Amino acid sequence: MTDFPLAGTRFDATAPLNFDSFGCNTYKVDSLPTPDRLEPDVRFVRGVRFGLELPTPDGKTIEVWRFEDELAPRPVWPSPPIRVRQGQLVHTQIYARNNAHTIHHHGIEPTTFNDGVGHVSFEVSDTYDYQWRPHTPGTFFYHCHKNTVLHFEMGMYGLLIVDPPSGPGTIYEGGPSYQVEAMWVADDLDPRWRTLGHSAGMCGEDVGLNRFDPKYFCISGVFAPNTLNDPRVMVRAQRGQTVLIRLLNASYSILRTTLPMDAQVVALDGHYLGGPEKPWCAPYTIRANTPFEMVSAQRMDLLIRPRLPGVFTAKLEFLDWVTRAIQNGGQGVAQTQIVVT
Amino acid sequence: MNRREFLAYGALGGGASVILGAAEAQTATRTYELFIEPADVEMIDGTIVYMLLFFGGPPGVREPRPVLRAVEGETVVLRIVNNAPEAHRFQVPGVTGATTTNIAPGQRREIRFTAPVGGTYIYLDPLQAPLYRLVGLHGAFIVTPRNGLTLAGSPTPYSATSQTAAVRAVFDAMGTMPRFAGDKWNPNDIARDKVWVFSQTDPALNKRVELRQSVDLATLAANFKPRYFTINGRSGFDLDEDPTVRISGYVGQPTLIRTINTGLATHAPHIHGNHCFELAGNTTAGAVSVRSNVYERDVWMLAPLDRKDLLLPFEIPPDIPREAWPPVQEPWPLRYVMHCHTEMSQTAGGGNYPQGALCHWELLGPQRPVA
Numbered sequence: 001m002t003d004f005p006l007a008g009t010r011f012d013a014t015a016p017l018n019f020d021s022f023g024c025n026t027y028k029v030d031s032l033p034t035p036d037r038l039e040p041d042v043r044f045v046r047g048v049r050f051g052l053e054l055p056t057p058d059g060k061t062i063e064v065w066r067f068e069d070e071l072a073p074r075p076v077w078p079s080p081p082i083r084v085r086q087g088q089l090v091h092t093q094i095y096a097r098n099n100a101h102t103i104h105h106h107g108i109e110p111t112t113f114n115d116g117v118g119h120v121s122f123e124v125s126d127t128y129d130y131q132w133r134p135h136t137p138g139t140f141f142y143h144c145h146k147n148t149v150l151h152f153e154m155g156m157y158g159l160l161i162v163d164p165p166s167g168p169g170t171i172y173e174g175g176p177s178y179q180v181e182a183m184w185v186a187d188d189l190d191p192r193w194r195t196l197g198h199s200a201g202m203c204g205e206d207v208g209l210n211r212f213d214p215k216y217f218c219i220s221g222v223f224a225p226n227t228l229n230d231p232r233v234m235v236r237a238q239r240g241q242t243v244l245i246r247l248l249n250a251s252y253s254i255l256r257t258t259l260p261m262d263a264q265v266v267a268l269d270g271h272y273l274g275g276p277e278k279p280w281c282a283p284y285t286i287r288a289n290t291p292f293e294m295v296s297a298q299r300m301d302l303l304i305r306p307r308l309p310g311v312f313t314a315k316l317e318f319l320d321w322v323t324r325a326i327q328n329g330g331q332g333v334a335q336t337q338i339v340v341t
Numbered sequence: 342m343n344r345r346e347f348l349a350y351g352a353l354g355g356g357a358s359v360i361l362g363a364a365e366a367q368t369a370t371r372t373y374e375l376f377i378e379p380a381d382v383e384m385i386d387g388t389i390v391y392m393l394l395f396f397g398g399p400p401g402v403r404e405p406r407p408v409l410r411a412v413e414g415e416t417v418v419l420r421i422v423n424n425a426p427e428a429h430r431f432q433v434p435g436v437t438g439a440t441t442t443n444i445a446p447g448q449r450r451e452i453r454f455t456a457p458v459g460g461t462y463i464y465l466d467p468l469q470a471p472l473y474r475l476v477g478l479h480g481a482f483i484v485t486p487r488n489g490l491t492l493a494g495s496p497t498p499y500s501a502t503s504q505t506a507a508v509r510a511v512f513d514a515m516g517t518m519p520r521f522a523g524d525k526w527n528p529n530d531i532a533r534d535k536v537w538v539f540s541q542t543d544p545a546l547n548k549r550v551e552l553r554q555s556v557d558l559a560t561l562a563a564n565f566k567p568r569y570f571t572i573n574g575r576s577g578f579d580l581d582e583d584p585t586v587r588i589s590g591y592v593g594q595p596t597l598i599r600t601i602n603t604g605l606a607t608h609a610p611h612i613h614g615n616h617c618f619e620l621a622g623n624t625t626a627g628a629v630s631v632r633s634n635v636y637e638r639d640v641w642m643l644a645p646l647d648r649k650d651l652l653l654p655f656e657i658p659p660d661i662p663r664e665a666w667p668p669v670q671e672p673w674p675l676r677y678v679m680h681c682h683t684e685m686s687q688t689a690g691g692g693n694y695p696q697g698a699l700c701h702w703e704l705l706g707p708q709r710p711v712a
């Protein structure tokens with residue numbers, strides 16, 4: 001369309017994708033207006049920050065990269081959640097700040113320009129407004145999709161939660177309700193990868209990004225073994241309450257989770273199970289102490305309904321993607337507690 | 342014997358070009374020839390890797406890793422020739438009779454078996470498992486149901502006798518529910534039936550086989566350090582234009598994606614643009630397992646030797662604001678990636694993101710043009 005400034009970009013149809021622009025020399029824009037732009041109901045601003053050094057349980061530090069909420073700056077990791085309601089028109093504005101990045105809203109399905117994948121659209125050197133309108137409530141996340149192998153591992157992600165129009169408290173409008181909400185984001189970190197630059201490997205160098213040997217294991221930014229007693233991870237509930245656990249595997253391991261009580265799976269990958277529009281699926285139950293596995297980027301929404309008071313331990317084990325051995329010589333485990341009163 | 346094929350990147354074709362309709366099921370037998378041969382295969386970064394591959398297809402056809410197809414109940418005749426310097430075997434795990442004993446170098450073998458119930462299968466060399474399958478001896482075997490219709494008449498890739506209520510509901514929803522306005526799944530259109538065989542290659546392992554050095558199977562997994570991650574033998578930019586892998590279509594053209602992992606690493610295929618219905622997997626014994634609870638996933642687990650069938654509904658990407666549909670300012674086609682989210686698989690030769698196990702599907706327009 002002539003009213004949109006695509007002439008001279010790679011989208012004027014005269015510059016097909018080639019080997020170079022596919023990877024090493026991905027198309028970049030400083031800034032670009034959002035095509036087919038509408039007025040947003042809600043807006044988020046995320047700026048890329050490198051260099052946050054987190055203390056580790058062994059007395060060292062490890063660097064993470066992240067998106068900062070530029071409307072309420074705080075040096076937190078993982079990046080602050082994006083929480084919206086089903087049907088809201090959302091703009092997520094990226095400020096790249098350091099070189100070029102993108103935001104991909106994982107599980108959200110907008111147009112290509114708003115999907116944040118560099119080689120089929122563009123990487124952003126300055127700023128862009130990603131436009132999307134979530135059609136279904138659920139658990140999602142957002143992350144950088146440039147040199148993703150590295151940028152996602154370095155920590156450039158945050159949760160993305162879509163509530164039903166009436167807000168938190170139900171899985172979907174008219175669906176199961178919950179009174180307590182927990183968010184468990186599993187991650188694993190390899191110190192060697194911290195020695196690499198943001199574009200490492202992209203133009204042909206062997207930087208060993210096929211090899212991943214994580215040494216630290218986290219739930220929601222808390223390092224194991226501190227996960228066991230940290231209030232950011234622990235769940236506290238009263239008998240008779242229903243607890244929603246939003247579980248995301250943001251690691252590169254196979255995540256094997258064992259819960260100490262029965263859990264009802266009510267959503268997978270941001271899509272709830274059951275309901276009149278979905279005759280092909282229904283919620284199902286995972287029995288207590290029965291391990292279940294998730295690969296990278298999968299989400300599960302689990303409802304637990306504790307009946308007895310006590311302190312119950314949940315276990316998350318990180319398995320190597322080839323050997324299925326527990327990572328780091330058996331140390332790749334994070335536990336936490338569900339305290340029922 | 343021992344002639345060495347050279348496969349430059351871009352040269353790996355593959356994918357039988359026909360889908361077998363039920364009308365052809367009257368044919369009592371279906372014959373394929375397979376040649377087990379060494380090949381020097383060029384990886385996406387120019388590295389040459391020694392592989393052992395199945396070449397062949399229907400008599401007279403010579404494709405690497407041919408997709409073998411049959412209709413449920415047919416007699417499949419396989420003529421297998423071993424042109425490699427060591428003994429090999431053939432097997433379709435989970436299928437009775439689809440197996441050989443050792444075939445010595447230079448020897449040929451003919452086997453016959455009955456095509457099993459409709460679904461997605463793997464063929465491979467089970468000898469010194471997983472060694473020879475990792476070095477390249479694997480492929481896909483696709484069985485079309487004799488009667489794949491639901492009670493309501495919607496085509497599916499599964500026999501009426503193995504369909505579940507959940508899978509019937511998915512295929513009946515296509516072209517019926519407003520969300521899936523458009524066509525039913527079309528079993529006779531090869532563009533709507535894709536086979537994606539994921540694998541991983543560690544050149545050091547292949548080198549040992551080329552040099553005929555022994556490989557300790559007990560430590561193989563611990564020593565397996567894959568450097569190339571492929572779909573149907575290719576990766577990254579080479580997959581972008583590969584018509585056997587890339588999916589093109591209009592809104593309302595649901596497409597079956599048969600995903601297979603012949604490697605040793607567990608993949609996490611993740612698709613953008615639409616969630617997919619996970620229709621079927623496999624039992625540990627190798628049988629097709631049609632799901633009785635069909636989940637809509639944007640990531641599915643694909644462990645070694647897993648076969649999972651997904652249906653990409655080709656619905657309007659649901660988080661595009663409806664006031665902005667169809668896009669006017671944004672250029673068509675809309676292009677979406679499918680990539681493994683265990684992102685080490687997105688590399689080639691230790692870097693080169695995204696030249697690994699990544700491909701695309703594209704939406705050509707809001708509806709199929711009237712023919």
Ligand SMILES: [Cu+2]
Nearest residue numbers: 101144146151
């Ligand atoms: Cu980035």
Ligand SMILES: [Cu+2]
Nearest residue numbers: 106143297682
């Ligand atoms: Cu993602």
